[in-house]
Amino acid sequence: MKLRVVVIGANAAGAKAASKAKRMNPHAEVTLIERGNFISYGACGIPYFVSDTVADVKELMSTPVGVVRDAAFFNKVKGVHVITGTEVVSLDRQSRTVQLFEKESAKAFSLEYDRLVLATGSSPSLPPLKNRDLGNILTVKAIEDAELLKERAVTGKRACIVGGGLIGLETAEALRQKGLEVTIVEMRDQLLPGILDPEMASLVERHIRQNGVEVETSCRVAGFDGTGVVNKVLTERGEIPADVVVLAPGVTPNVKLAKEAGLEIGPTGAIAVDSRMGTSDPAIYACGDCCETTHLVTGKKVHVPLGSTANKQGRVAGINASGGEATFAGILGTSILRVFSVNAGKTGLTESEARAQGYDVETVLSPAPDKAHFFPGAKPIALKLVADRATGRILGLQAVGEGAVDKRVDAAAAAITFGATADQLSHLDLAYAPPYSAAMDNLIVAADILKNKLAGHARGISPRKVRQMLDDGDDFILLDVRSPAEHAEVGIEGATLIPLGALREKLESLPKDKEIVTFCKISLRGYEAQKILDAAGFRDVKFLDGGIMTWPYELRRGGGA
C-alpha cells in the first residue's frame, strides 16, 4: 500500500514538506490542504508589493523563473495533490483521519493519513480593541490584505501602523513612499523590541523620523473611531487621525487543531516538537510558524516564526514523514530589515535578552565604515556584540547602518552556532579586499575590543550612563580626543578637547583622581586615550562606547572650536 502523507497548510513550511516528502518517496501519495486560495506565496514580500517595489503580486507567488506556484504547478511538477479553499475542521488521531470542509461548495469530507504534517502557521495576536471591525483596518499577512492595502495607499492620506516590529516598519516605509503621512504606535518603550537593544533601536528610530515617519513609543492602542471606516486611532495618550490602519502586532501560533486533538503544546504556546519535527503523536509532524523550536544559545524552547526557518523545518518534516531521517537543531532568532536606507539585524541574544537569561554580560559598541575607508561608497555600520563574561562566548550580535549589515550578521550567526568565543570570532578568516571591508573587518575590530574589555584592558561606559551623569551634573571630565576640526564640527555639550596626538604632552593639565570619560568618533582613539592615561597613573578612566557615531542623544552642531 502507498504511504499516505497529508500536509495541512500550504505556505512556506507546508509546501516544502509536501514537495520534499514526494521527492524522497515518489510512491507516496502526498496531499496538501490549504484553507486560503493561494499557496506557497512570499508573505515577506507584501510590503514591497504595497510600495510598488514589486509590481505584480504574481511575482510573490512565482518560482525564480516566473512559473506561478499554484495547484496545477504542484500537481504537474511536484506530483503533489493540492486542495485549496478547504478548512481542516478536526483531526481524529485514533482513526488517522482529518475532517475537511470545502468552503465554496460547503462540502464536508474526510481524508485518511499514515503520516500527517501540521503547517498551520500563525495569526496576528491582538487584544480586543474597540471598533476593530471598522473599514480600512488591515493586516499584512495574506495576499488579499496586500491588495486592499495597496488600494488604501492610493486613496488614503494618513496611515497609522500599530506595532513597531519588522512588519510594522517595512509597511510604514511602503506607505510613506506612496506619499501618506505615517505614524507608528508601539506599546513598548522602543522600536523593534526583542530585536535590538534600546540604543541600537534609537539609531533606527532617528533614521525613520528623518524620513518623515512619526513614532509614538510607550503608547498602547485602545481602539478606533469612525463611521463605517476608521478615522482615528484611540490611544491611552490621545487620538491619532488615520484613514488607514495597519495592524502589525506579534503573532501567535495556530494550534487550535493540534490542541483539540490532544497534541502536546509547548511552554511557548506553540506545538511541541522534537528535533525530527515530531509531535507527541509519532504519526504527526509539525513545522513552520505553528510549532516551537530550540534556541541554540540558551537551549530553551522559543517561538520565532520566520520564512527561512519554516523552509528548513518543512524539509525535515517532509523527509521524516516520508520515511527518511533528518533533524533540525534550532535557531538563533536571526532577524533583519531594511527601512528606507538603513539596515538593522540581529542574531543570538540582545543584551536585554542575555541579562534576562541570567548571563553576566560584556558588550561592545563599534561603529566603522563597511568597506575600506578610502573606498568610494563605504557606509557606516554600528555593531553591538554581547558576550558571556565567564566564558568569553559570543551570545549575540546586533548591527545597524546604511552599509552591509547582513554580511556581519550572517558571519556571526555561523560563528555563534558553533559556540565561538570572542577570540575565535576575532580570528575568523573573512574575505578582504577594499570593495568589501577594511583589512580588519568590522566584526574582527568589534571582537578585538571585546577581548580587550574581557581582559580588563579596555573599560567602556555606555552612552546611556554618560547621558545620565551629564544630566545629574556629576563631577567628571568628558574628554574629546578628536582633532580640533572634528571637535568644531560636531560634539557632545560639556566636553573638553585634547586631541589624542597632544595628550601625552598635556597630561599635567588633567587631574589624576577625577573620573574621566574619553571619546572620539568611533571609540578607538577614545580607547587609546584611556590606555595613555592609565599608563600615566590616572585612576578612573573609561571610554564612551561607540563614540560620537552611536551617541543616541542630541549632538552639538558647530560652534565648538
Place this chain on the structure above:
Amino acid sequence: MKLRVVVIGANAAGAKAASKAKRMNPHAEVTLIERGNFISYGACGIPYFVSDTVADVKELMSTPVGVVRDAAFFNKVKGVHVITGTEVVSLDRQSRTVQLFEKESAKAFSLEYDRLVLATGSSPSLPPLKNRDLGNILTVKAIEDAELLKERAVTGKRACIVGGGLIGLETAEALRQKGLEVTIVEMRDQLLPGILDPEMASLVERHIRQNGVEVETSCRVAGFDGTGVVNKVLTERGEIPADVVVLAPGVTPNVKLAKEAGLEIGPTGAIAVDSRMGTSDPAIYACGDCCETTHLVTGKKVHVPLGSTANKQGRVAGINASGGEATFAGILGTSILRVFSVNAGKTGLTESEARAQGYDVETVLSPAPDKAHFFPGAKPIALKLVADRATGRILGLQAVGEGAVDKRVDAAAAAITFGATADQLSHLDLAYAPPYSAAMDNLIVAADILKNKLAGHARGISPRKVRQMLDDGDDFILLDVRSPAEHAEVGIEGATLIPLGALREKLESLPKDKEIVTFCKISLRGYEAQKILDAAGFRDVKFLDGGIMTWPYELRRGGGA
C-alpha cells in the same frame, strides 16, 4: 629596566605589532624600523589609486578620520619610535642586536632588543626574464610603483599584465578604465589559479573579456624587448606589443635576514612560527607576509600572504612580544576580488586543492539570485561547495557573480572554521528578508543539494564532462526541462526539450536504458526531473551541475523554439 621591543617592517603586520606591544605594555620601549619611506599604507588599495577610484594616495596611508599614519603619528599617538629609510643589515641573536644602515646618510648603527618582531613582508617572485630592466616594467607592491603606474596609465596605450591572479586582474581593470588596451598573460591554464576551480574561473574570464580585456592563459613570458623602455612582451607563443608592463606574479616571503641569523624556515619557505607567532628563537616573533601559518582545514603549513591575516598576526606577535599571551590558530586561505562588476571569492579548499590533499570529494554548483528573486536589483551568483564525502564536512566554498558573493564567503568561512558539515551549513540561521536573500539563502540551497548528493538522492554531472560527451558524440539524451520560451531564447546545442510540467505525461517518449542528462536554468528543475525519471524506473539519469547559468561553453542563442 624597560623592555626593549624592536619591530622590523612597518606595513600592516609590523605597524600593528608595534602599536599593540606599546598599548599592552606602556613601559616598554618600542621601535619600529622601515627600509622604505612610507609606513602602514594600504597596499591593497593601489589598483584603486591607479584607476582614480581613490583620488589621493594619502588616503591609502590615512586613518579613517584622515590622519596620515606617518612617523610623527606613530610617535605622538602610539608612543612608538619609528625609524624609516633604514635597512636592517644583520641580526645577531647572541647579543640580541640588529645592525642598521640608514640609506640617506649612509650611516651604520646598531640597536639592542629584548624582544624582536620580524615583519619583513614578501616580494614578487619572478624567474629571470630577458630585459627585465627596461623602462615601464612595473610592479604594484609599493606606493612609489603606484605613482609611476598612474603616470604610465595616462601616457600609455597598450598594457600587458603578467600574472592572472588577484592583483593582476585588479590592475587590468584599473588600466582598462583609464582607456588602455590590456592583455593578461597567465602561465597556468586558467585565471585565478589556486583561488578558483577551472569552471568558476571561466565565469570570471568570460566577464573580463566582455569588458574588453584580452586573456592569454597557458602562456609563459620569456622576457621583453624595447630600447630604453619596453615595447613588447616576449612569450613562448609570440610577441605582445605593450608600452607598459605590470608584473603581478605570486610573492615569496622575505626571509634573508631570518635565514642568515639561523632561524628555522618552514616547508613553505617562509619563517616557521608556532601559534604564538614565536620563531625558533624564544626572543623573536614573526608575523605577516614573511611567515607561514596553519591551514585550518588540512592542518598543514601554508604561506598565504594577505593584509587581513597580517593584522591579526601582528596583534598576536605584539601581545606576546610585550609579555602577554595570545595565539593565532590559522587561516582558510579566504580570498576575494572585484573585477569590473563581477565578484569572485573563495574560502577553504577548491576541488582541485582538496583532491590534491587526497580527499574523496563531493561538489555542488548552484547558481541563483542573491536576493529574493522578486526583489529589484537581485543579481545572480554561482556557489560551488566542496565537501569530504566520508564525513560530509565542508572543505571549501567558491562564489562568483555580480551579486553579494562576499556575504556567502564570510558565512562559509565562519562555518568551515568550526568544521561544519553539509547538514549544519544547511541549517544556519542566516538573516532573511527580501532585500538580502531568498527565504532559503544561496548557501542553504547549495548545502541542501550537497546533502542530496552525499545521500545518493541527487546525481550531478559536471559541465566539463557533458561538453566532452557532446564533443565525442556519445549516445545520450541531453534533456532540457525548462519552458518552451526559455528553451527558445538560449540553450545547449543538441538538447531535447520536455518541460518539467509535461515530463510525467511524456515518460513514454524516452528510452529507459539510455543515459539521460537533465538540465534547466540553475539545476533545481533538472534535479526534480532526475527524481521523476528515477521513480519511473529510468536507470541512468543525472542532472547538469549548475544548469545553463554556469555552463562555461558557448550557448545557442535563439532559434531553438
